[in-house]
Amino acid sequence: MDWSLILNWGFLIALATAGITLAVPVLLAALGEIVTERAGVLNLGLDGVMVAGGVAGFMAAFYLQNGPLAGISQWLGLAVGVLAGMLMGLILAVLTITLRADQVVAGVTLVVLGHGVGNYLYRQNIGTLTARTNGLPPLALPGLNRIPVLGEILFNKDGTVYLTAFLVFLVWFLLFRTTWGLKIRAVGENPAASDTSGINVNLTRYAATLIGTALAGLGGAVLTVVQLRMFREGIMGGRGWIALALVIFARWRPGLALAGALMFGLADAIQYRVQALSQIERGVGTIPYEFLLMLPYILTILVLLYRAGRGDAPEALGRPYVKGSD
Amino acid sequence: MTQATIESLAHDARKPLPGWAAHIAAPVVGGLIGLGIGVFLIVIAGADPLAAYAVMFQGAFGGARQIQETILKTAPLLIMGLGLSVAFRARVWNIGGEGQYYMGALVGGAIGLAFPGWPSPLLIPAMLVGGAAGGLLWALIAGLMKVRRGVSEIISTLMLNYIAILFVQYMARGPLQEPGGYLPESAQLVAAARLPTFFGTRIHLGVLIALVLIPLVFALIWSTPLGFRLRAVGERASVARYAGIQVERMILFALAFSGALAGLAGIIEVSTLHTRLKGEISGGYGFSGILVALLGRMHPLGVTVAALFFAALTIGAQSMHVVYGLPDALANAIQAIVVLSVLAVDALAHRR
Missing domain, CATH: 1.10.3470 (ABC transporter involved in vitamin B12 uptake, BtuC)
Structure with a gap:
C-alpha cells in the first residue's frame, strides 16, 4: 500500500470528520447506559433497543418524508426511534425492577426481541433494501466553520452531532450537578440507604432505565435515519454491545464515554477508508476487508482487557431491590 | 391470556403443585403468551x-x-x-x-x-x-x-x-x-x-x-x-x-x-x-x-x-x-416473547 495516500492532510481530515460522525450512535447508547447503570440497572438488551429505535425511526422517517410533514420528517423519525427505545425500556423495567427477574436473562432476551420484531416489521412493511430516507443536510455553524481544519472537522456536521455533544454535557450535568442525579447514583450504590432516606428506589430506576433506552433508541435511529439512511438485518453491527463495553471503559463517566466513542468512530472510519483505498490500490499489501471489519470488535476486546478487574462499577449494579433487605 | 389468568396460574405454581409441575407451568403459559402476541403481529400484517x-x-x-x-x-x-x-x-x-x-x-x-x-x-x-x-x-x-x-x-x-x-x-x-x-x-x-x-x-x-x-x-x-x-x-x-x-x-x-x-x-x-x-x-x-x-x-x-x-x-x-x-422473522420474535413471558411468570410466582 502506498502510505502517502493515507498520510496527507485531506485524508486525515476526512478521517477525523467521518470518525466523529460514526461515533455518534454508539456514544448515545453508551450515555444512556451510563444513566441506567448508575441507578443499578444493567441493560444488556442495549443492542436490541438500538435495533428497535433504528427500525421504528427509519420507517417513520421514510413514510413521512413524502407527506405534509416532509420538512420535519427526519426529526420525527428520530423522535419515534426514541419512543421505540423507551417501549423496550419499559419491558425491561417491568421485568427486572418490578418483577425482579434476572437482569442478564432479561437483557439477552430483549436483544432477540428487538432483532426479531424489528426485522419482522421492516420486512412486512417495507421489505425492499433500496428504501432510503432523505437524511439531514450538514449544518455549518456560521463563523466557527471558517476555522481552518477544525471548522471542517467539527462545525460542518448534521444536527444530530451537535445534539449529541450537548447531550454529553446534559447527562454529565444531570448525574453530577442535580439532586436528581444524586438520587440516581445513590440508588445504584446503596438502594437500602436511599430507601431509608426517602428516595423511591424503583421509581428512580424506572426513570433511569427509560432515559437510558430513550438515548439508545435515538442512537439506533441516528444510524438508520441520518447516517446510513437505510435499514437491513444486522445493520446495528453489535453497536449496542460495543456501547456496553464503552461504559466499562469510561468508568461510568460521560466525558470518558465521549473519548472512547471517538476512538471507536475513528476505528470505524479507518476501516471504511482503508477498504475504499484497497479497492483503488489493488494488489500490493492490501489487507483483506474482513480483517478491517474486525477492527471495532478487536478494539472492544482490547479495551475490556485494559479496563478489566478495576472497580468503579455502581455497587448495586445488576441487583434488584427488595424492600427490607440489603 | 389475561393478566388475571397469568397471576392465578403463577399463584397455582407457587406451592400446592409438586415441583415438576411448577417447573412446567411457566413455560407452557409462556408459550401460550408468545403465540398470543404472535396473533397480534400477524393481524397487523393483515393476515x-x-x-x-x-x-x-x-x-x-x-x-x-x-x-x-x-x-x-x-x-x-x-x-x-x-x-x-x-x-x-x-x-x-x-x-x-x-x-x-x-x-x-x-x-x-x-x-x-x-x-x-x-x-x-x-x-x-x-x-x-x-x-x-x-x-x-x-x-x-x-x-x-x-x-x-x-x-x-x-x-x-x-x-x-x-x-x-x-x-x-x-x-x-x-x-x-x-x-x-x-x-x-x-x-x-x-x-x-x-x-x-x-x-x-x-x-x-x-x-x-x-x-x-x-x-x-x-x-x-x-x-x-x-x-x-x-x-x-x-x-x-x-x-x-x-x-x-x-x-x-x-x-x-x-x-x-x-x-x-x-x-x-x-x-x-x-x-x-x-x-x-x-x-x-x-x-x-x-x-x-x-x-x-x-x-x-x-x-x-x-x-x-x-x-x-x-x-x-x-x-x-x-x-x-x-x-x-409473512416474514419468517416472526419465529424469532415469538421465541423471544415466549422466553420473556416465562421470565415474567416465574418472577410473579416467586415474588414474596
Missing part, C-alpha cells in the same frame, strides 16, 4: 392468524417430510442448548455460541477438505472432533480473559462472534476457496465427509449425537462431582470457593463444554446441510440456542422440548412465509 398458525403447524408436522425437516432443525438447537444449559447452571453466560459454531464449522470443514481420500469411518470422527475442538478453543479465549483478567464473558463472547464470522468469510473466499471457483466458498465436501443418514431419510448421525447427548448431559449435571461443583458455582460462587471448589476451573470448563457443543453443531450443519464452507452457514443458532436453554430451564429434557418447539416455529414460519408472505 388471518388462525389460518397462518394452521399453515405453520402443517409446515412443521403436516407429513413425513415436514416432520423430518423439523427434526433436522431440532438437532443443532438441541446440541447447542444442552451445552449452554451446563454453562448457565454455573452462571457462566456464554452468548458466543454463534462464533463457536462458526469456528467448529471451520476447523471440522477444513479437515474434511484437507483429507478427501480418508475413509469415512476415519474422516467423520476426525471432523467431529475437530469441530468440537474449534468451538472449544474459541470459547476458551473468553474463558481465559475471564479468569485471568476478569473480563465479562458476556461482551467478550459476543465480540468473538463477529470476529469468527468475518474470519470464516475470509477463509471461504481466500485460502479455502474452491480452486478455480468464482464464488466465495470452498469446494464441496466429498461423500466420505458427509455424516451418514439412516433409513433412507435425511435424518443423519448428528440427530443421533444430539439424542445421545441428552442423557449424557443429564448425568453430567446431576450424577458427577463436576456437575455438583458447576451447580455450586452457579448458586453462589463465594460459598463454592469457600468449600474448596476451584471456581476458575469451573468457569473454564463451562465455557469449554458449551463451546465444544456449539462447534459440534457447526460441523454437523456444514457436513449435512451446507456441504461446503462459506460465509452464510449460520442458522441463527447462537441466540436461539440461548433461548432454548433458558426456556428448557437448563434441564436436558426441558431443553429437548424447547428445541423441538423452536425448530417447529422456525420450519413452520418458513411455510407461513411461502403461503402468506
Whole structure:
C-alpha cells in the first residue's frame, strides 16, 4: 500500500470528520447506559433497543418524508426511534425492577426481541433494501466553520452531532450537578440507604432505565435515519454491545464515554477508508476487508482487557431491590 | 391470556403443585403468551392468524417430510442448548455460541477438505472432533480473559462472534476457496465427509449425537462431582470457593463444554446441510440456542422440548412465509416473547 495516500492532510481530515460522525450512535447508547447503570440497572438488551429505535425511526422517517410533514420528517423519525427505545425500556423495567427477574436473562432476551420484531416489521412493511430516507443536510455553524481544519472537522456536521455533544454535557450535568442525579447514583450504590432516606428506589430506576433506552433508541435511529439512511438485518453491527463495553471503559463517566466513542468512530472510519483505498490500490499489501471489519470488535476486546478487574462499577449494579433487605 | 389468568396460574405454581409441575407451568403459559402476541403481529400484517398458525403447524408436522425437516432443525438447537444449559447452571453466560459454531464449522470443514481420500469411518470422527475442538478453543479465549483478567464473558463472547464470522468469510473466499471457483466458498465436501443418514431419510448421525447427548448431559449435571461443583458455582460462587471448589476451573470448563457443543453443531450443519464452507452457514443458532436453554430451564429434557418447539416455529414460519408472505422473522420474535413471558411468570410466582 502506498502510505502517502493515507498520510496527507485531506485524508486525515476526512478521517477525523467521518470518525466523529460514526461515533455518534454508539456514544448515545453508551450515555444512556451510563444513566441506567448508575441507578443499578444493567441493560444488556442495549443492542436490541438500538435495533428497535433504528427500525421504528427509519420507517417513520421514510413514510413521512413524502407527506405534509416532509420538512420535519427526519426529526420525527428520530423522535419515534426514541419512543421505540423507551417501549423496550419499559419491558425491561417491568421485568427486572418490578418483577425482579434476572437482569442478564432479561437483557439477552430483549436483544432477540428487538432483532426479531424489528426485522419482522421492516420486512412486512417495507421489505425492499433500496428504501432510503432523505437524511439531514450538514449544518455549518456560521463563523466557527471558517476555522481552518477544525471548522471542517467539527462545525460542518448534521444536527444530530451537535445534539449529541450537548447531550454529553446534559447527562454529565444531570448525574453530577442535580439532586436528581444524586438520587440516581445513590440508588445504584446503596438502594437500602436511599430507601431509608426517602428516595423511591424503583421509581428512580424506572426513570433511569427509560432515559437510558430513550438515548439508545435515538442512537439506533441516528444510524438508520441520518447516517446510513437505510435499514437491513444486522445493520446495528453489535453497536449496542460495543456501547456496553464503552461504559466499562469510561468508568461510568460521560466525558470518558465521549473519548472512547471517538476512538471507536475513528476505528470505524479507518476501516471504511482503508477498504475504499484497497479497492483503488489493488494488489500490493492490501489487507483483506474482513480483517478491517474486525477492527471495532478487536478494539472492544482490547479495551475490556485494559479496563478489566478495576472497580468503579455502581455497587448495586445488576441487583434488584427488595424492600427490607440489603 | 389475561393478566388475571397469568397471576392465578403463577399463584397455582407457587406451592400446592409438586415441583415438576411448577417447573412446567411457566413455560407452557409462556408459550401460550408468545403465540398470543404472535396473533397480534400477524393481524397487523393483515393476515388471518388462525389460518397462518394452521399453515405453520402443517409446515412443521403436516407429513413425513415436514416432520423430518423439523427434526433436522431440532438437532443443532438441541446440541447447542444442552451445552449452554451446563454453562448457565454455573452462571457462566456464554452468548458466543454463534462464533463457536462458526469456528467448529471451520476447523471440522477444513479437515474434511484437507483429507478427501480418508475413509469415512476415519474422516467423520476426525471432523467431529475437530469441530468440537474449534468451538472449544474459541470459547476458551473468553474463558481465559475471564479468569485471568476478569473480563465479562458476556461482551467478550459476543465480540468473538463477529470476529469468527468475518474470519470464516475470509477463509471461504481466500485460502479455502474452491480452486478455480468464482464464488466465495470452498469446494464441496466429498461423500466420505458427509455424516451418514439412516433409513433412507435425511435424518443423519448428528440427530443421533444430539439424542445421545441428552442423557449424557443429564448425568453430567446431576450424577458427577463436576456437575455438583458447576451447580455450586452457579448458586453462589463465594460459598463454592469457600468449600474448596476451584471456581476458575469451573468457569473454564463451562465455557469449554458449551463451546465444544456449539462447534459440534457447526460441523454437523456444514457436513449435512451446507456441504461446503462459506460465509452464510449460520442458522441463527447462537441466540436461539440461548433461548432454548433458558426456556428448557437448563434441564436436558426441558431443553429437548424447547428445541423441538423452536425448530417447529422456525420450519413452520418458513411455510407461513411461502403461503402468506409473512416474514419468517416472526419465529424469532415469538421465541423471544415466549422466553420473556416465562421470565415474567416465574418472577410473579416467586415474588414474596
